[in-house]
Amino acid sequence: MKPLAGLNRFLSRLPLHLAVIGMCLLWIIPTLGLFVTSFRSREDVRTSGWWTIARAQEMTGQAEYETYCAACHGNDGSALATANLADPEIVARYPRSNRLLAMLRQDVDGGPHLVGPTLPEDPNQALEVLSPILTRMQILSGGGESAARFSLRNYADALVGYKGTQDYLTDCEQGIASSLAKFECNASDLLNPEGMGQAFLNTVFVTVPATILPILFAALAAYAFAWLDFRGRQWMFALLVGLQIIPLQMTLVPISRLYVQLGIQNTFFGIWLFHTGFGLPYAIYLMRNFIGSLPREIFESAYLDGATHWTAFRKLVLPLSLPAIASLGIFQFLWVWNDFLVAKIFLNAHPVLTVQVTNLIDPRGGNWHILTGAAFLSFLIPMIVFFAFQRYFVRGLLAGSVKG
Amino acid sequence: MTPLIMRQGRLAPWLYLLPALFIMLIFIVYPTLNTIYLSFLDASSSQSAATNCVPGDSCWGAFENYHYALTNPDMVTALRNNALWLLVMVPGTVIGGLVFAVLADRVRYESLAKSIIFMPMAISFIGAGIIWRFVYYIETGSGEQIGLLNAVLVALGAPPQAFLSNPAINNFALMLVGVWLWAGFCMTILSAAIKGLSAEVLEAARVDGASEWQLFFRIMLPLILPTVTVVITTMVINVLKIFDIVFVMTGGNYGTEVIANRMFKLIVTDTGRSMAIAVILIILTIPIMIINIRRFRQQEAIR
Numbered sequence: 001m002k003p004l005a006g007l008n009r010f011l012s013r014l015p016l017h018l019a020v021i022g023m024c025l026l027w028i029i030p031t032l033g034l035f036v037t038s039f040r041s042r043e044d045v046r047t048s049g050w051w052t053i054a055r056a057q058e059m060t061g062q063a064e065y066e067t068y069c070a071a072c073h074g075n076d077g078s079a080l081a082t083a084n085l086a087d088p089e090i091v092a093r094y095p096r097s098n099r100l101l102a103m104l105r106q107d108v109d110g111g112p113h114l115v116g117p118t119l120p121e122d123p124n125q126a127l128e129v130l131s132p133i134l135t136r137m138q139i140l141s142g143g144g145e146s147a148a149r150f151s152l153r154n155y156a157d158a159l160v161g162y163k164g165t166q167d168y169l170t171d172c173e174q175g176i177a178s179s180l181a182k183f184e185c186n187a188s189d190l191l192n193p194e195g196m197g198q199a200f201l202n203t204v205f206v207t208v209p210a211t212i213l214p215i216l217f218a219a220l221a222a223y224a225f226a227w228l229d230f231r232g233r234q235w236m237f238a239l240l241v242g243l244q245i246i247p248l249q250m251t252l253v254p255i256s257r258l259y260v261q262l263g264i265q266n267t268f269f270g271i272w273l274f275h276t277g278f279g280l281p282y283a284i285y286l287m288r289n290f291i292g293s294l295p296r297e298i299f300e301s302a303y304l305d306g307a308t309h310w311t312a313f314r315k316l317v318l319p320l321s322l323p324a325i326a327s328l329g330i331f332q333f334l335w336v337w338n339d340f341l342v343a344k345i346f347l348n349a350h351p352v353l354t355v356q357v358t359n360l361i362d363p364r365g366g367n368w369h370i371l372t373g374a375a376f377l378s379f380l381i382p383m384i385v386f387f388a389f390q391r392y393f394v395r396g397l398l399a400g401s402v403k404g
Numbered sequence: 405m406t407p408l409i410m411r412q413g414r415l416a417p418w419l420y421l422l423p424a425l426f427i428m429l430i431f432i433v434y435p436t437l438n439t440i441y442l443s444f445l446d447a448s449s450s451q452s453a454a455t456n457c458v459p460g461d462s463c464w465g466a467f468e469n470y471h472y473a474l475t476n477p478d479m480v481t482a483l484r485n486n487a488l489w490l491l492v493m494v495p496g497t498v499i500g501g502l503v504f505a506v507l508a509d510r511v512r513y514e515s516l517a518k519s520i521i522f523m524p525m526a527i528s529f530i531g532a533g534i535i536w537r538f539v540y541y542i543e544t545g546s547g548e549q550i551g552l553l554n555a556v557l558v559a560l561g562a563p564p565q566a567f568l569s570n571p572a573i574n575n576f577a578l579m580l581v582g583v584w585l586w587a588g589f590c591m592t593i594l595s596a597a598i599k600g601l602s603a604e605v606l607e608a609a610r611v612d613g614a615s616e617w618q619l620f621f622r623i624m625l626p627l628i629l630p631t632v633t634v635v636i637t638t639m640v641i642n643v644l645k646i647f648d649i650v651f652v653m654t655g656g657n658y659g660t661e662v663i664a665n666r667m668f669k670l671i672v673t674d675t676g677r678s679m680a681i682a683v684i685l686i687i688l689t690i691p692i693m694i695i696n697i698r699r700f701r702q703q704e705a706i707r
Contacts, residue, residue, distance in 0.1 A: 013510075020507050024520045027584065030535045031523070033552055037538065049550045128547060221424035230417035241700045242693045243432055247645050249667055249682050251435030253442060253675055258430075277431025280424050309416055338528035340648050341668070354530040358652060361534070368538060368550070375534045379527045386526030390519065397589070398596050 038372035039150045042167070043096055045369045047131045061136030064129055071116055077140040091141040095166050097130040098123075104130075154373035158360070161195030162370075196377045199356035203337060203378075205268055206352055210275035210336045215328055217276065218283030219291075219321065223313050225284065226292035227299060237288070243281040251278075252345055259346065266349040274342055279332050286399050290324035291317055327396030330389045337382050353378035436686070443469055443679035453676050469680035479681070482661040485575060489646055489662065492576065494639045496583040498632065501590025505598055506620065508591075518595065522588035529585070529648030536581045537653055540567035571659040578660055581649050586642065590635050597631035598624065634699075637692050644688050 036050040066075075069085070077085030084090060094100045101123065104113045112118075119126040153167040160183065162168035172185035183189050190197035224230070225237055255274060256265060264270040294317070302312050318325075340354040351359060357374050360367065386393060444466045446455050456472070457463035464471035473479050504521055508514045524532060541551030542564050549555040554564040567577040601624065609623050625632075647664035650656055656665040663685055670678035 016507060016510060020504075020511050020513075020517050023504055023507075024517050027521050027524070029552070030539045030584070031527075034535045034538055045550065046547070047550075048548055049552065049555050051552070051555070124545065217424040217427065220420045224417045224420035228417040228420065230414075230421075233417075238697050238700060241697050243428065245641050245689055245693055245696065246432055246436060247664070247682070247685050247689060249645070249647075249664055250439050250686055251431060252682075253671060253679060254435035254438035255431065258435075273427065274431060277427045280428050281432070284424060309420075313420075334526060338531075340528060340530050340651075345671075354528050357530055357534065361652075368541075371534055372538070375531045379531055382526045382528075383523075386523070387519070390522070394522075394592055394596075397592060 034372045034375060037368060038154050038376050039152070040369065041151070041153070042367075042369040043131055043134070045372075046366075047128070061132030061134070061139070064132045065136040067117055068114060068119070068129070068133065077137065085137050086140045088141040091137045094134060094137070095170050097127050097134045100130050100134055101126055154369045155377065157370045158374035158377055159195055159197040160189040161192045161197075161356075161360075163367075193351075194356075194359070196353065196356055196374050199351050199353045200377065202347070202350045203352040203354075206271055206275075206343065206347065207333060207336045209268075209272045210279070211329055211332045213272060213276040214279035214283045214332060215287075215325055218280055218287045218328070219318065219325070220313070221280075221284045222287035222291050223309075223317050225288040226294075227312075228309070240281050240284055244285065248278060248341065252341075256345060266347055268347070268350070271342065271346045274346055275332075275336050275339070278342075279335070283328055283332065286328055286396065287321065287324055289399060290321050294320055323392070323395070324399070326389065326392045327399065330385060330393045331396045333385060334382050334393070439679045439682050442675060443683045445676045447674040447676055449675055453680075456676070469676045470684070472677050473680040473684055478661055479663075479666060481659060482656075482663045482666045485660065485662050486644060486646070488575060489579060489582070489643045490640060492579045493582045493586070493643050493646075494636060496579065497586040497590045497639055498594075498635055500583060500587040501592075501635070502594050502632070504587070505591045505595035506624070509595065509598060518588075518591065521591055524585045525588050530652050532581060532585050533649055533652030536577075536584070537568070540577055540653075542566050568654050568660075569658045574654060574658055574660050578649055578653055581653070582643070582646065585649075586639065590639065593635050594628065594631060597628040601627055637695055641689055641692055644685065 033050050036053060037045055040050065040053070069077075073079050073083065073085050078087075094103070101119075104119065106113065119129060153169050156162070157168045160168055162171075162183070168183070168189075172183070182192065189195070191201075192198060225233065259265040259270050264273075298316060298320075299312060302316055307315070338354065339352075340358070343352040343355050348355065357371070357378055360371055360374050362371070442449055444453050445451065446453055452466055453468040454463065454465045456468045457465075462471070474483075501521075504517075508517045508521075511517065527535075539552050540554075541549075542554050543549050543551070544566075549558050549564055553567065557564055565573065568574050605623065605627075606619065609619050614622070645664055646662055647668065650660055650662050650665045651668070654660040656662065656669065663681060667678050667681040667685065670681070
């Protein structure tokens with residue numbers, strides 16, 4: 001009886017599991033696709049979907065190779081001693097299929113290279129044929145295949161902001177000067193203003209102060225709202241609740257004119273202040289609710305012992321509100337790190353990650369390999385922070401929107 | 405709540421408040437008022453908006469920018485789209501989040517499942533836009549479809565679709581991204597509310613023979629209704645301000661314009677009109693602001 005009961009229970013719960021797991025898959029697949037793509041070569045990304053990586057690769061290009069190449073080069077590519085297609089060194093000369101095409105269009109031994117069927121005239125169609133053949137050659141030459149399929153080359157391109165015909169690492173190895181005009185092929189390229197490396201530094205430089213400043217000012221104000229008495233306390237706090245939802249868009253033009261007058265447009269200082277201003281209403285609200293719920297007795301005894309407000313604030317409030325500070329910190333950190341609009345308007349001269357990613361978008365969709373790498377570079381830190389401190393993030397979210 | 409009144413100077417509270425108040429005054433209050441003022445001026449903020457009037461057409465005088473903001477075809481599209489976003493994305497995220505919260509509550513891998521749905525909250529709108537541009541990508545040449553959705557369509561024998569430029573579907577394609585991003589937010593808050601329900605009440609209902617459906621609709625839902633309201637108001641605000649998704653995926657082209665993107669486009673070339681659009685945006689959020697303040701007052705009264 002028992003195993004049957006277990007089976008019954010399992011079957012009756014099956015729809016539940018299917019629903020939950022199905023929804024999780026739907027949620028994760030788009031991101032997974034981007035992640036997988038970021039490791040694939042430009043050629044692979046352009047010609048096949050990322051989900052095909054699981055497909056057996058041994059057969060790739062087999063048919064095309066047999067049609068065009070096998071008659072002379074042999075099935076394993078080594079029939080011609082002078083043009084051994086299984087030789088990794090020869091294969092390495094053709095990192096992309098357009099190189100192969102250029103070579104095939106040239107005559108060999110006084111006649112056309114291809115003696116059998118000819119390639120399509122249209123270059124794009126010809127490349128469609130050559131791409132699998134190139135893959136086949138890489139497979140035949142062995143070893144290099146897996147390395148070529150998955151690499152960090154896209155990340156290197158994205159980090160230095162490389163837009164050449166091949167990838168940055170290959171061009172540097174081969175010293176292709178024309179594509180490397182702005183590059184040194186050493187660590188200094190990481191600071192290329194068009195790359196994600198510099199953008200990463202810019203983002204860090206924006207985010208850290210823009211996270212600390214509002215929390216600091218909010219803690220001070222929240223202490224006053226929670227434990228001090230002053231005129232207008234009630235209505236000012238109610239106003240604060242209202243201010244939380246003022247759309248940021250309202251303030252862009254006046255602030256940017258102010259910044260131009262003050263000469264702090266396109267400075268980090270300017271963007272710190274802006275994020276501080278916009279982070280404050282929520283930060284004060286959350287901190288005040290937390291500080292206000294600390295037990296009254298500890299303040300009373302501290303005051304009886306002669307503590308000043310300043311001492312109480314530093315020695316009691318700040319240490320005790322660490323959980324709230326953590327929640328708020330993560331909240332503000334993610335918000336500033338992921339911000340696009342404010343950075344685009346006030347710091348366009350020093351693009352942060354989000355702005356830099358949009359600079360890399362090719363409207364024709366030709367550079368997915370770099371874009372996916374760049375996008376993942378921008379996710380890296382927020383993902384780590386998010387998963388490491390998810391508890392605090394959730395707590396901050398709940399405190400802000402429900403508890404009140 | 406009465407504050408603790410230790411002997412304090414009249415000045416002390418203001419010393420604590422001053423930095424925050426000063427910054428908020430400069431960065432929120434002043435610009436909001438200034439924006440309203442600018443919305444009555446022309447493109448370069450030098451003359452009255454009335455100079456934008458076209459002779460022969462109807463003219464709203466100093467309110468001419470609002471005339472534009474409410475009647476210009478692009479703006480009409482934007483207003484219509486924002487309404488559509490509200491109608492689709494608010495129920496989509498709230499119901500989706502609620503259903504997932506209820507379902508995940510019953511499985512052992514709950515925290516993992518919730519993390520997955522919540523994860524998009526960690527990444528930027530821009531990043532999400534890129535993820536989904538790739539999902540929606542259409543290969544118009546002879547090559548294989550490398551966008552997931554079109555590859556699925558082709559595998560099923562259907563023709564590939566231009567998800568982002570076909571006006572019949574592109575708005576919904578963008579809203580799907582919004583749901584993907586925000587459902588986790590709704591789920592997290594609603595899940596916490598469900599966990600806060602008393603286990604005895606639910607157990608008593610079960611013992612009384614209530615079905616799971618009855619349990620949900622008759623007991624759970626009414627009990628978490630205040631939280632649902634909070635989530636809905638938050639989502640309404642988020643949807644009204646929706647910008648980044650549209651900006652990065654379609655740039656507001658092909659009939660996908662929204663208010664905030666329209667405002668962004670005009671910000672340099674036609675400040676007056678841009679500011680009028682911003683003011684319309686804030687007017688739309690005022691009801692929510694009032695609801696929030698009222699709710700806050702009620703909570704304070706209970707404290």
